[in-house]
Amino acid sequence: MSKKPSIPKGTRDFSPEEVVKRNYIMDTIRNCFTSYGFQPIETPSFENSDTLMGKYGEEGDRLIFKILNSGDFLKKVDGSAYAEKDSLKMTSSISEKALRYDLTVPFARYVVQHQNDITFPFKRYQMQPVWRADRPQKGRFREFYQCDADVVGSTSLWQEVELVQLYDTVFTKLGLEGVTIKMNNRKILSGIAEVIDAQDKLIDFTVALDKLDKIGEEKVKDEMRSKGIPDAAIAKTQPLFDASGSASEKLTMLRELLASSEVGMKGVEELEFIVNTISELKLQSATLEIDVTLARGLNYYTGAIFEVAAPEGVSMGSIGGGGRYDDLTGIFGLKNMSGVGISFGLDRIYLVLEELDKFPTTVTANTKVLFINFGETENLYAMKAITRLRSKGVSAELYPDSAKMGKQMGYADKRAIPFTVLAGDKEMNAQTYTLKNMKTGEQESCSFEELLNKLN
Amino acid sequence: MSKKPSIPKGTRDFSPEEVVKRNYIMDTIRNCFTSYGFQPIETPSFENSDTLMGKYGEEGDRLIFKILNSGDFLKKVDGSAYAEKDSLKMTSSISEKALRYDLTVPFARYVVQHQNDITFPFKRYQMQPVWRADRPQKGRFREFYQCDADVVGSTSLWQEVELVQLYDTVFTKLGLEGVTIKMNNRKILSGIAEVIDAQDKLIDFTVALDKLDKIGEEKVKDEMRSKGIPDAAIAKTQPLFDASGSASEKLTMLRELLASSEVGMKGVEELEFIVNTISELKLQSATLEIDVTLARGLNYYTGAIFEVAAPEGVSMGSIGGGGRYDDLTGIFGLKNMSGVGISFGLDRIYLVLEELDKFPTTVTANTKVLFINFGETENLYAMKAITRLRSKGVSAELYPDSAKMGKQMGYADKRAIPFTVLAGDKEMNAQTYTLKNMKTGEQESCSFEELLNKLN
Numbered sequence: 029m030s031k032k033p034s035i036p037k038g039t040r041d042f043s044p045e046e047v048v049k050r051n052y053i054m055d056t057i058r059n060c061f062t063s064y065g066f067q068p069i070e071t072p073s074f075e076n077s078d079t080l081m082g083k084y085g086e087e088g089d090r091l092i093f094k095i096l097n098s099g100d101f102l103k104k105v106d107g108s109a110y111a112e113k114d115s116l117k118m119t120s121s122i123s124e125k126a127l128r129y130d131l132t133v134p135f136a137r138y139v140v141q142h143q144n145d146i147t148f149p150f151k152r153y154q155m156q157p158v159w160r161a162d163r164p165q166k167g168r169f170r171e172f173y174q175c176d177a178d179v180v181g182s183t184s185l186w187q188e189v190e191l192v193q194l195y196d197t198v199f200t201k202l203g204l205e206g207v208t209i210k211m212n213n214r215k216i217l218s219g220i221a222e223v224i225d226a227q228d229k230l231i232d233f234t235v236a237l238d239k240l241d242k243i244g245e246e247k248v249k250d251e252m253r254s255k256g257i258p259d260a261a262i263a264k265t266q267p268l269f270d271a272s273g274s275a276s277e278k279l280t281m282l283r284e285l286l287a288s289s290e291v292g293m294k295g296v297e298e299l300e301f302i303v304n305t306i307s308e309l310k311l312q313s314a315t316l317e318i319d320v321t322l323a324r325g326l327n328y329y330t331g332a333i334f335e336v337a338a339p340e341g342v343s344m345g346s347i348g349g350g351g352r353y354d355d356l357t358g359i360f361g362l363k364n365m366s367g368v369g370i371s372f373g374l375d376r377i378y379l380v381l382e383e384l385d386k387f388p389t390t391v392t393a394n395t396k397v398l399f400i401n402f403g404e405t406e407n408l409y410a411m412k413a414i415t416r417l418r419s420k421g422v423s424a425e426l427y428p429d430s431a432k433m434g435k436q437m438g439y440a441d442k443r444a445i446p447f448t449v450l451a452g453d454k455e456m457n458a459q460t461y462t463l464k465n466m467k468t469g470e471q472e473s474c475s476f477e478e479l480l481n482k483l484n
Numbered sequence: 485m486s487k488k489p490s491i492p493k494g495t496r497d498f499s500p501e502e503v504v505k506r507n508y509i510m511d512t513i514r515n516c517f518t519s520y521g522f523q524p525i526e527t528p529s530f531e532n533s534d535t536l537m538g539k540y541g542e543e544g545d546r547l548i549f550k551i552l553n554s555g556d557f558l559k560k561v562d563g564s565a566y567a568e569k570d571s572l573k574m575t576s577s578i579s580e581k582a583l584r585y586d587l588t589v590p591f592a593r594y595v596v597q598h599q600n601d602i603t604f605p606f607k608r609y610q611m612q613p614v615w616r617a618d619r620p621q622k623g624r625f626r627e628f629y630q631c632d633a634d635v636v637g638s639t640s641l642w643q644e645v646e647l648v649q650l651y652d653t654v655f656t657k658l659g660l661e662g663v664t665i666k667m668n669n670r671k672i673l674s675g676i677a678e679v680i681d682a683q684d685k686l687i688d689f690t691v692a693l694d695k696l697d698k699i700g701e702e703k704v705k706d707e708m709r710s711k712g713i714p715d716a717a718i719a720k721t722q723p724l725f726d727a728s729g730s731a732s733e734k735l736t737m738l739r740e741l742l743a744s745s746e747v748g749m750k751g752v753e754e755l756e757f758i759v760n761t762i763s764e765l766k767l768q769s770a771t772l773e774i775d776v777t778l779a780r781g782l783n784y785y786t787g788a789i790f791e792v793a794a795p796e797g798v799s800m801g802s803i804g805g806g807g808r809y810d811d812l813t814g815i816f817g818l819k820n821m822s823g824v825g826i827s828f829g830l831d832r833i834y835l836v837l838e839e840l841d842k843f844p845t846t847v848t849a850n851t852k853v854l855f856i857n858f859g860e861t862e863n864l865y866a867m868k869a870i871t872r873l874r875s876k877g878v879s880a881e882l883y884p885d886s887a888k889m890g891k892q893m894g895y896a897d898k899r900a901i902p903f904t905v906l907a908g909d910k911e912m913n914a915q916t917y918t919l920k921n922m923k924t925g926e927q928e929s930c931s932f933e934e935l936l937n938k939l940n
Contacts, residue, residue: 033535033593033816036581039528041594043601044608047524063874065851065881068503072495072627073529073583073613074549079489093530096550096579098617102571110569115558123552125492127529137489138497145499147898149884152500157529161554171528184884186863193871308864309871360489395521407642408764415649415765418519425521428605428640442603 038162038170044393050173052391053202053377054155057175060198064190066153066177071134073157074125081126083133083359091161093170094123127159131176132356132369139180140360148181167375178369180356185298187368188332188352189305195336195348195370196314202377203386205313206339207347212322213299214329214351216282219292220268223285224261233257234323237268241321245269268320275303278318298331330354334370338380347373347380394423396483397447397463398440401427409456410449413476422483440466447483494618494626500849506629508847509658509833510611513631516654520646522609522633527590529613530581537582539589539815547617549626550579583615587630588812588825595636596816604637623831634825636812641754644788644808645761647826651792651804652770654828659842661769662795663803668778669755670785670807672738675748676724679741680717687783689713693724694779701725724776731759734774754787786810790826794836803829803836850879852939853903853919854896857883865912866905869932878939896922903939 035041042050058068074095081089097104101122109117128134131154139146155175162168177194179187192209199207217237221230232255236248243251248269252262267281279300286292299318306316314336322333331352338344350370357365381387397417399410410426417424425445427436440448450462450471461479464471474482491497498506514524530551537545553560557578565573584590587610595602611631618624633650635643648665655663673693677686688711692704699707704725708718723737735756742748755774762772770792778789787808794800806826813821837843853873855866866882873880881901883892896904906918906927917935920927930938 033597034532035528035535035593035597036530036532039530041528041598042526043598044523044525047526051524059877063877063879065879067500067849068507069500070498070503072491072497073615074492074495074627076490076492079491090554093554094552095583096552096575098546098549100571102569102574105569113558113561113566115556118558119552127551137491141489141491142497142499147895151881159529171530179884182884186857186867186882186884189867190882197874305864305867309867361487393523401642408761411642411645411761411765418653421515421519423519423521425607426642426646428635428638428642439603 036170038164038168040169040171048393049381049387049391050374050378052387053374053381054173054175056201057198057372058153058155060194060201061153061177064151064177064194064197066151069135069138069152069154070156071128071131071138071154074127075134075137077120077124077126079137080129080133084129088129092129093127093159093161094119095125095127097122097124128156129160130158131156131174131371132178133359135176135178136357137360139365140357140362143362149179149187150181151177151179153177167379169375173374175372175374176350176369177371178356178367180365180367183354183366185301186305188298188302189309191334191350191368191370192302192306192314192316193309193311195334196311198372199314199336200312202381203388204339204377204380204384207314208337209314209316210319210322210335210337211299211302211316212319212333213295213331214333215291215295215298215331216286216320217295217323219286219289219295220265222289222292224257224264226257226261229255229257231327237265237321238323240269271318271320275316275318278320279303282320295331302332324349324351328353328355332368338376339384342380342383344376344380344383345373347376349373392444394443395425395445396422397424397449398436398443398445399424399426399449399451400433400436401430402450402452403430406452406456410451413449413451413461413479416476417480417483420480420484422480424483437466449479492626494620494624496625496627504849505837505843505847506830506834508843509830509837510629510631512657513654513828514609514611516650516657517609517633520607520633520650520653522607525591525594525608525610526612527584527587527594527610530583531590531593533576533580533582535593536585536589540585544585548585549583549615549617550575551581551583553578553580584612585616586614587612587632587827588634589815591632591634592813593816595821596813596818599818605635605643606637607633607635609633623835625831629830631828631830632806632825633827634812634823636821636823639810639822641757642761643824644754644758645765647790647806647824648758648762648772649765649767651790651826652767655770655792656768658833658837659844660795660833660836660840663770664793665770665772666775666778666791666793667755667758667772668775668789669751669787670789671747671751671754671787672742672776673751673779675742675745675751676721678745678748680713680720682713682717685711685713690779693721693777696725696777727774727776731772731774734776735759738776751787758788780805780807784809784811788824794832795840798836798839800832800836800839801829803832805829848900850899851881851901852878853880853905854892854899854901855880855882855905855907856889856892857886858906858908859886862908862912866907869905869907869917869935872932873936873939876936876940878936880939893922905935 104121106121157171158174159171195209217234221227236251240248249262267285271278282296324333329351333351335346336348338347352368354366356367414424446466448464460473462471463474562577613627614630615627651665673690677683677689692707696704705718723741727734738752780789785807789807791802792804794803808824810822812823870880902922904920916929918927919930
């Protein structure tokens with residue numbers, strides 16, 4: 029093969045610098061999850077097709093990567109599908125496994141499968157890659173990590189409170205101060221549909237409302253009209269478009285608008301509890317905001333809906349989202365298992381941290397010190413010091429070949445290794461090491477202990 | 485769907501306890517890799533099929549999981565293959581991507597693709613899952629992690645020395661003392677084939693010799709005979725079967741046996757350098773042993789060959805292995821790039837640590853303290869303390885529902901949470917917390933600072 033190799037479109041290689049930065053984000057989130065009592069699980073990269081298919085709608089089914097059966101996969105193929113050359117019909121007979129599309133359905137499958145071993149309420153987190161056969165574009169990949177924390181088996185609103193705190197804790201720890209946690213409640217959306225007498229149009233209504241940020245008030249109303257929502261009904265929703273001010277002003281508006289809707293008032297009550305409790309507990313750096321237009325397009329939410337916006341001035345879609353869903357595990361036959369969860373958008377968080385230059389300088393893949401290679405005898409002397417340094421946690425290397433000094437120093441420079449050690453005859457006789465600071469060019473003679481102190 | 489969901493055979497769900505233990509092993513290895521100057525990379529889970537196919541032999545090709553093309557995959561299918569219903573022929577036209585089979589070929593592809601951005605010698609490590617459509621059996625999975633450290637771009641034997649030290653460091657850090665690092669050299673195997681005049685039978689000869697541990701001397705000789713190696717030649721190899729004693733005795737034996745073979749003597753010289761240097765530098769807990777029968781069946785090794793055996797008394801295959809290969813990247817058109825690397829067998833290391841009870845007790849997914857839920861007002865008091873505890877790194881939870889005391893205590897027990905806090909009216913008035921040790925049943929009244937001290 030002579031042409032340069034490549035990787036499939038929509039996938040990525042990660043360089044050392046990128047891996048280290050990604051691990052820093054994941055480790056930070058993991059530590060926060062742990063302090064909140066969430067426990068990690070991992071599920072297989074591929075699931076049986078019937079676990080995944082039909083769970084994400086028709087479009088989702090199309091975007092799931094299917095794995096070809098091993099061996100003579102055509103042997104079992106359906107005769108008529110084969111004759112018709114119908115890809116769609118043939119898929120299920122030549123493919124029984126598929127790559128996971130998200131972490132939520134595998135989690136639901138896990139809970140049902142292991143329900144007898146799990147102590148509920150079960151607080152789990154999961155950070156694993158998922159795959160989607162989406163058209164690749166800027167910021168959208170065919171392989172990417174999801175990072176989810178969910179609690180199942182409790183309807184307590186204290187979970188929602190905790191999840192707001194968790195967002196605040198994670199983003200504060202990452203140095204990403206000033207994020208906005210937007211919150212809504214599906215019951216409020218249902219209540220609005222009720223008071224404007226458009227229950228049958230709930231989805232159309234929320235999908236349109238969700239676009240307010242992007243397309244503006246008039247176009248949202250146009251879309252509602254085009255979906256058959258009468259002008260009189262749309263007029264009743266005007267307070268939603270005019271909503272502004274503090275959480276308590278918004279709650280007052282909602283209480284008036286939804287007075288006649290039981291489900292709507294339940295939603296207001298839930299929002300209010302969360303807002304009031306968070307204001308008692310206080311957040312470190314994030315702001316909690318009621319956003320009555322927030323719907324996140326996902327029909328499985330039944331209570332709270334969350335979405336996190338990056339700090340002002342950073343143009344980036346949401347960096348996190350989630351909500352409560354009352355029937356996560358119903359699809360696998362386990363009823364009445366309410367869940368609530370949030371997710372973190374790793375790739376976008378990475379981009380925001382880059383843009384704001386918030387990665388700590390200690391987050392680096394660099395070796396701390398390179399010992400120059402002067403030949404076999406000197407190398408043994410160097411290697412003894414390197415072995416001791418490593419055992420003290422200092423990352424240290426010997427240049428492996430006895431190349432010219434310039435080449436070795438060039439290697440240290442290119443790798444951005446901050447220190448080199450020169451140890452030849454003179455140093456060996458004196459049992460010392462000459463430490464060179466690669467930035468300033470300064471050199472000094474050190475004992476091993478001095479070397480360790482300076483590098484540690 | 486009413487039947488209990490399941491996962492594909494050969495795959496695994498990992499429970500919180502398992503994930504935490506696996507992460508402990510990976511974090512330990514990662515820290516050692518870093519201190520040795522290895523840098524992490526990550527490659528996509530799937531590669532273009534032509535990157536993987538043909539790199540692992542016919543059997544390997546068969547075991548690679550292929551991904552079905554998206555959309556109307558039959559449109560592009562080869563007409564005659566379709567007419568013949570030939571699975572093998574059709575595969576390449578309906579599948580263009582495949583799941584990675586190991587980390588070595590993707591690494592070679594990465595090096596060639598990014599050669600202009602890499603500073604050589606390049607010390608990289610990689611810990612990612614791989615997939616093989618193997619028949620699942622005890623200890624063999626269809627999805628498992630590999631964990632590799634390699635250096636490319638240098639022929640220096642100091643790399644081999646480092647890799648022996650690295651094995652020693654990792655297993656010592658994991659508390660797995662007493663592993664044996666077996667070492668051989670492909671040049672020695674070539675030299676033996678040369679002196680017994682059976683160069684054309686090198687593979688047959690080494691494959692047979694590699695089985696000595698498992699099938700014994702006589703059966704190895706039978707196999708050599710059956711492959712057409714003459715008795716006189718086999719007789720000359722008798723010193724290999726009799727080899728015992730110290731490294732220096734084995735080196736003496738090899739020097740006599742291989743005196744007439746240039747390549748053989750080069751192998752002896754390499755072994756000797758590594759043995760002598762390691763004996764100067766000393767290992768912490770592992771033993772380095774020359775094993776002249778070690779071949780690892782892999783034809784791409786050209787120099788050192790390594791394999792690690794678990795401590796005596798543990799019946800487990802090798803828990804690590806590796807070696808030098810002189811032409812890793814040649815398959816992608818980049819010549820003369822020598823590499824040497826080792827890998828760690830994560831699943832087996834896990835089993836050995838379990839068997840020897842070597843996981844530290846601190847490696848647990850448990851929350852440290854559960855606050856009992858007494859109702860809304862008390863919860864706010866509890867949550868303020870929990871928030872402060874978490875910010876100090878103590879993992880803490882509030883039981884989310886106001887259930888009966890017995891149920892809440894039962895939850896703490898089942899989750900093996902070591903402490904609970906009871907904070908009702910009395911505690912709120914006194915601004916204290918009643919801390920209960922779940923093991924001893926002891927209760928004591930604490931201020932927040934006392935609570936923090938006891939839990940931290």
